[in-house]
Amino acid sequence: MMNDLRDKFPIGMRVLAVDDDRTCLKILEKLLLKCQYHVTTAQNAITALNLLRENKNNFDLVISNVHMPDMDGFKLLELVGLEMDLPVIMFSANDDPKMVLKGINHGACDYLLKPVILKEVQTIWQHVIRKKKTSKRSNHDAANSDSGNGIDSAVTGSSDQNERPSSSRKRKEKNEDDDEENEVDHDNDDPTAQKKARVVWTPALHRKFVAAVNQLGIDKAVPKKILDLMNVEKLTRENVASHLQKYRLYLKRISEGENQQANMAALLGSSSDTSYSGMTSLGGSTQFHNNHYKSFASNGSMSSIFNTPTNVNMHGFSSSGTPLLNHTHNNQLKFQSAMTRDNLNDVLKMPISSAGLDQLLHSKESNPQEKQVAEGYKNLASQNSQYLPSLENRRCNDIWSNTMQLPGTNSYLPREGFGHGSASHKDNRNAAMPHTDPHEFCNNVPFQGWDNNHNNHDASYHSSHVVGSSIGSMIPAVNAVEPEENLDYNYCGSLQMKRDRTTELTEGSSFNPHQAYMMNNQMKFQNSGISNNPGSLEDAVRDMIKQKQLYANLSGGTM
DNA sequence: CACCTAATAT
DNA sequence: TATATTAGGT
Numbered sequence: 340m341m342n343d344l345r346d347k348f349p350i351g352m353r354v355l356a357v358d359d360d361r362t363c364l365k366i367l368e369k370l371l372l373k374c375q376y377h378v379t380t381a382q383n384a385i386t387a388l389n390l391l392r393e394n395k396n397n398f399d400l401v402i403s404n405v406h407m408p409d410m411d412g413f414k415l416l417e418l419v420g421l422e423m424d425l426p427v428i429m430f431s432a433n434d435d436p437k438m439v440l441k442g443i444n445h446g447a448c449d450y451l452l453k454p455v456i457l458k459e460v461q462t463i464w465q466h467v468i469r470k471k472k473t474s475k476r477s478n479h480d481a482a483n484s485d486s487g488n489g490i491d492s493a494v495t496g497s498s499d500q501n502e503r504p505s506s507s508r509k510r511k512e513k514n515e516d517d518d519e520e521n522e523v524d525h526d527n528d529d530p531t532a533q534k535k536a537r538v539v540w541t542p543a544l545h546r547k548f549v550a551a552v553n554q555l556g557i558d559k560a561v562p563k564k565i566l567d568l569m570n571v572e573k574l575t576r577e578n579v580a581s582h583l584q585k586y587r588l589y590l591k592r593i594s595e596g597e598n599q600q601a602n603m604a605a606l607l608g609s610s611s612d613t614s615y616s617g618m619t620s621l622g623g624s625t626q627f628h629n630n631h632y633k634s635f636a637s638n639g640s641m642s643s644i645f646n647t648p649t650n651v652n653m654h655g656f657s658s659s660g661t662p663l664l665n666h667t668h669n670n671q672l673k674f675q676s677a678m679t680r681d682n683l684n685d686v687l688k689m690p691i692s693s694a695g696l697d698q699l700l701h702s703k704e705s706n707p708q709e710k711q712v713a714e715g716y717k718n719l720a721s722q723n724s725q726y727l728p729s730l731e732n733r734r735c736n737d738i739w740s741n742t743m744q745l746p747g748t749n750s751y752l753p754r755e756g757f758g759h760g761s762a763s764h765k766d767n768r769n770a771a772m773p774h775t776d777p778h779e780f781c782n783n784v785p786f787q788g789w790d791n792n793h794n795n796h797d798a799s800y801h802s803s804h805v806v807g808s809s810i811g812s813m814i815p816a817v818n819a820v821e822p823e824e825n826l827d828y829n830y831c832g833s834l835q836m837k838r839d840r841t842t843e844l845t846e847g848s849s850f851n852p853h854q855a856y857m858m859n860n861q862m863k864f865q866n867s868g869i870s871n872n873p874g875s876l877e878d879a880v881r882d883m884i885k886q887k888q889l890y891a892n893l894s895g896g897t898m
Numbered sequence: 899c900a901c902c903t904a905a906t907a908t
Numbered sequence: 909t910a911t912a913t914t915a916g917g918t
Contacts, residue, residue: 537908537911561901576900581911584903 349464350375353397357387357415358404358430363453367402367430370460384410388418395423399467402451405431405438413445420446420543426466430455444541538578547571548582557590 354376358364364380371378379398381387384407391398401419405412416427429442432453439450448466451459540548551568552560562580569579 535912540910563900577912580901581913585911587902 348468352376352464352467353379353399354463355379355381355387355390355398355401356403356430357381357384357401357407357412359383359407359409360404363404363430367455367460370455370457371402373457374461376460376464383407384412384415388415391419391423391425398425400426400428400463402428402430402463405429405433405442413441416442416445416447417542424470426470428463428466446543538574538582540582544571545582548579548586552583552586 354371356364356367356371356378357380358367359382361382364382368378368380379390381390384403387401387403388410391401401415403412403415407415412429412431416429419425419427426448427446428449428451429439429447430451430453431438434452442450448470449463451463538544547569548565551565554568555561555564560583562576562583565583566574566576566579
C-alpha cells in the first residue's frame with residue numbers, strides 16, 4: 340500500500356490540517372480532499388501535536404493556522420520541526436510580512452493566506468518533495484530517520500552560497516585562496532569573491548548549539564567540541580566561539596546579577612522592585628523572601644517559571660551505534676546576506692537552555708536552603724507535571740547518548756554520570772542530596788534573550804530569566820517568543836513527548852548550562868535570604884498553574 | 899595550539 | 909544589531 344500511494348504521490352498525501360476555526364478548517368479540509376490528499380484535521384495545536392507524535396510517520400505535511408488559543412502556530416511549527424521533519428505550512432489571514440517572515444524563520448515551508456483556494460493547495464505537495472530532497476539524502480530507513488532538519492539552511496546570499504553537497508562536507512573551507520602573495524590588503528576581489536557569509540543564528544541553529552552545549556556540559560563546552568557536535572556544514576569554530584562567547588555572557592548575566600530580584604520584580608510587575616537594583620551579583624546579598632514569592636504568585640503572572648521544554652532534541656544520536664551524535668542532518672547554514680535582519684529579532688527570542696535543579700541538589704553541598712528551595716521546585720514540578728516538561732523524559736539524554744544510552748535505564752544515573760558533563764565538580768557523592776532523581780527542567784531561554792536587558796517590560800518576557808534568589812538562577816525560565824504571550828509552555832509540558840525517546844534526546848541535558856556555569860565560575864551562593872519554605876512558593880505556583888490550565892482548557896476545548 | 903575575554907570592526 | 913575578527917593572555 341505504501342507503494343501505491345507513493346506512486347500516485349500527491350494523491351493520498353497525508354495532510355494534517357490544524358485550525359481552531361472550524362469554518363476555516365472545514366474549508367481547508369474540503370480543498371485538500373479535492374486534491375485527493377488524505378486529510379486529518381485537528382482543532383487545536385495540542386491535538387495536532389499528539390497526533391503527530393503518535394506516529395511520526397503518519398503524516399507528510401502539516402498545515403497550521405497561526406493564531407490558535409492553545410498554542411501558537413509558530414510554536415507548533417517549531418516543535419514539529421524539531422521532533423519530526425515534516426514540512427509545515429502556515430495558514431493565516433494575517434498577511435503581515437512580518438508574520439510571513441516569522442513563519443519562514445521558524446521553519447515553515449510556505450505561508451498560505453486565508454482564504455485559500457484550490458489552486459494553492461493543489462501544489463502544496465511540492466513541499467513534501469522538497470523537504471525530502473533537502474533533508475534526506477538517500478536512505479530512508481523506515482521509521483523516523485527524520486533528519487531533524489530543524490535548521491534549514493537558507494543561504495540567502497548573493498551568489499548562493501552554493502549548497503552543492505558535492506565532495507566533502509567539511510565545515511570550514513571558506514576562503515583560503517590566498518596562496519601566499521604579498522600581504523597588504525588587496526583583499527578584495529578575487530574572482531571567487533564570496534564575502535564571508537555571516538552565520539545567522541536562527542533559532543533552530545541556536546537550539547542546536549545549545550543542545551550541543553548541554554550535551555557537553557557547560558564546562559566542557561568549548562568551541563571545537565560544540566562544533567563537532569553540531570556538525571553543521573560550513574560552520575566554523577570561530578563562528579561557534581563567537582556565539583559561545585555571547586551565550587556565556589548571557590548565562591552569566593542571568594545567573595548572576597539581574598536574576599534574582601530583577602526577575603522577581605519583573606514578575607511582580609509593579610510591585611516593589613526597587614529592591615533589586617542593589618543586589619550584588621553574587622550570592623551574598625540577595626535576599627528575597629517568601630513573601631516575594633507570594634506576592635507575585637498571586638498576581639498569577641509567572642507563567643513561565645518552569646519553562647518550557649519546547650525544543651528538545653533534534654535527531655537521534657547514535658543511530659547505529661556510533662558514538663557520535665548526530666551526523667545526518669542536512670544542516671546547512673543560513674547566511675545572512677541581505678534580507679534577513681529583523682526577523683531574527685523576534686525569532687530568536689530565546690536561548691534554549693535547560694536548567695535543572697538537580698545540579699544544585701546533587702552538586703556539592705550547596706547550602707541547604709538552596710537545596711530546599713530547589714527541591715520545592717522539583718516537587719512542584721512533578722506535581723504539576725502535566726504542565727511541565729516531563730522530567731523523566733527529558734532527562735539527560737545526552738548522557739545516554741554519549742555513553743551508551745539505554746533507554747530504560749534512567750532511573751538513577753550515577754551521579755557521576757552526570758559528571759559527565761558539567762557536574763564534574765566532584766562530589767555529589769556525598770549524598771547529601773536528597774536523591775531525588777535527577778530530573779530536570781529543560782527550558783528554553785531566550786536566545787536572543789541575551790540581550791534583553793532587564794527591561795523587558797514586555798509582557799511576554801517578564802517571566803523569562805530566572806526566577807529569583809540566588810538559587811533562582813537555577814530555575815529555568817522561559818519565555819515566549821510571541822508577543823502575545825500564550826501559555827504555550829504549559830502545553831509543551833503536557834505534550835511532552837513521552838512516547839518516543841528519540842525526541843527527547845538532545846536537549847534535555849541534565850544540567851543546565853546556567854547553573855553549571857555559575858557553579859563553575861564562581862558562585863556558590865552562600866546566600867541566605869531564602870528562608871526556606873518553598874512551600875508557599877509551591878502553592879502559589881501551583882495555583883497559578885491551575886489557573887492557566889483552566890484557561891487553557893476553556894479556550895481550547897470550547898473553541 | 900585551543901581556548902578565553904575583551905575590544906573593536908563590519 | 910548581530911556576528912566576526914583581533915588582540916593579548918592562559
